[in-house]
Amino acid sequence: MHEVGLVDGVLKCAIETARQAGASRIISVRLRVGDMREVVRESLDFAWEAMREDDPLTAEAELVVEEVHPRSVCLACGAEFDHDRWHLRCPVCGSGETSAIRGRELDIVNMEIETPD
Ligand SMILES: [Zn+2]
Secondary structure, three states: OHHHHHHHHHHHHHHHHHHOOOOEEEOOOOOEEEEEHHOOOOHHHHHHHHHHHHHOOOOOOEEEEEOOOOOEEOOOOOOEEOOOOOOOOOOOOOOEEEEEEEEOOOOEEEEEOOOOO
């Protein structure tokens, strides 16, 4: 379950950023996750609920996930196309030589924090 490692990394990064900003708590963290990362949403939420309590800064933080649908460009004919996790072949010329444009994201987009007055 690589969601545990993912959540661990996100929490560490969020906590460090919040400390530097002098936050008293983190309200929410917005994450952008590409479908190609094969993140299981239920596992992600489960790991988040379990691990956020380890630090008072994140104890009540909400995880917001933006899912990014994959898109690739064909290296043979240059066509751009949307696809799912399994169908990467170019629909125009049938080539399997493609390069991902999006769908591999794994980024913290932003976070909402509360600071003492
Ligand atoms: Zn093509």
